[in-house]
Amino acid sequence: MPKRLWVALCLFVSLTSFAQSPHESVTGKSCARAREVLEAGIKAMGGLDALKAINNISREMAGVRTDEGQGPRPIPHRGDYYRNGEAPVVNHPKIKHVHDLRGQRLSDSLDDVIFGGQPLRIRNILIRDSAINIDYNLGTMEVRQLPNAAAARVNRSIRYPEILLSVVWDRRETLRYLGESHYEGQKQWVISFAHQNGAQISLYFNAQTGLPTKSEILSDHPALGDTADEIVYDDWRPVGKLTLPFRHINKVGGVILQDLRASSITVDAKLDESLFFAPEGLAKVERTPPARKIVKLGEDAYLAPGDYNSVFVVFNDYILALEAGSDNQSSANVIAQIKETAPGKPIRYLVSTHFHFDHVGGVRGFIAEGATIVTTPDAKPVIERAAAAAHAMRPDALSLSPRAPVIETMKGKRVFDDGAHRVELYEFSNPHCAEMIIAWLPKEKILFEADMLDITYPDHIGQGGEDTAALLGKIQELGLAVEQIVPVHGQMGTIDHLRRAVLRDKANK
Secondary structure (H helix, E strand, O other): OOOOOOOOOOOOOOOOOOOOOHHHHHHHHHHHHHHHHHHHHHHHHOOHHHHHOOOEEEEEEEEEEOOOOOOOOOOOOOOHHHHOOOOOOOEOOEEEEEEEOOOOEEEEEEEEEOOOOOEEEEEEEEEOOEEEEEEOOOOEEEEEEOOOHHHHHHHHHOOOHHHHHHHHHHOHHHOEEEEEEEEOOEEEEEEEEEOOOOOEEEEEEEOOOOOEEEEEEEEEEOOOEEEEEEEEEEEEEEEOOEEEEEEEEEEEOOEEEEEEEEEEEEEOOOOOHHHHOOOOOOEEOOOOOOOOOOEEEEOOEEEEOOOOOEEEEEOOOOEEEEOOOOOHHHHHHHHHHHHHHOOOOOEEEEEOOOOOHHHHOOHHHHHHOOOEEEEOOOHHHHHHHHHHOOOOOOOOHHHHOOOOOEEEEOOOEEEEEOOOOEEEEEEEEEOOEEEEEEEEEOOOOEEEEOOOOOEOEOOEOOOOOHHHHHHHHHHHHHOOOOOEEEEOOEOOEEHHHHHHHHHHHHHOO
16 A cells, blocks of 8 residues: 555546647546556456456455554654564454346454454455355344445455556546556556545556556555555466466555465356355344443443443542544544543543554644653653654644653653542553553442453454453452453453453463
């Protein structure tokens, strides 16, 4: 995905005279040259007729996810580990992607283990206007209507060149030729096109083979700011009448995020029909969209629910918030809810539980509010980098009113108490993250935690991991009389949900 955003749209203007303006002439030449590059790429892959004639295509892929925004500890010098061959491998995903174009069906299966030991076995199916989401760990299946299913199928498959170039061909009036470049020492032709969702995507084609080398787009990364996202294509081999890449590399800001290699790719083979149906024995569930209304947990203690839950406590003179949300928009929503609940009181503290990018993505909004960030030593440089990141694409509150973050780190224990309210913070190491903070509200008997126990459906608790067992062990070590658990991910649960997840993990080992 891109190192830069190419924002010029290809606008065709009706001619009202025989003469063209210089701009129109340049625009026309740019589109014409880009089309030549695209046609050469399509030809190198087997030709437009062969791409359009695909009835179905299946891939089995496996590899590594080397996510610098996850893992036990942050990477001190971004990119150095990758260049030195010491990438911090976090996951080993196995993927099966089956796209039945003629039948308007798609099946995506993922088998992995989240860092910390929790198994991740899911399958997402799109059939015409329906979506089926299967979670084998939880033993659940969810069926829902999907009005934009056709677009969803394309978006789930556009990462693969045979779909990508077909989409580009259908949008060829938006093409632009961006010039020549080099990638890995080889000359490239670079073009761009406008996706129907408005995104400008740049495509690199090898000048010698004509084959696409990579696609790139500029994204607003919550922790890294304006960032180039890339998908690199490598190891091209013949598959029937087509030539396809057997290696896909995802990069964020030039750093490898995921490296997958295909063990098999088949075109127009007999499909395994079982991939498009949920197996027997799974519990049918219906996911309730996260409530956006504040939930009162106790006297002056509140839950701000969302895709990433936050909790805040209204002390006598200030507000303490737990977790910022995953991005700038989610933190803006939480801050608005806090101000509505307790108008006039300053948000003095935000507790950020650990350094993972999806958990520090919302801190910028709280920094803009003047809140002091309480976090772990590992998370401090990550938050400082997030605070300094440029967000020119989508300016947020901190972009508009810059200020340096105030960060206080903690180890062991820290207590906030004004006589009427009390929150105890405990930092400890677990297999998911070397430095993690949990929050204990003794009056309410509520524990707030991130990632170690996710509660998607309270009636269906899956197998936990080593991190789940570590959380239960820490609660027992501290002697906390926990009754309820508020996870960052999912719905409220009880201490029994935690015990059941640990027991399932032990039973499956």
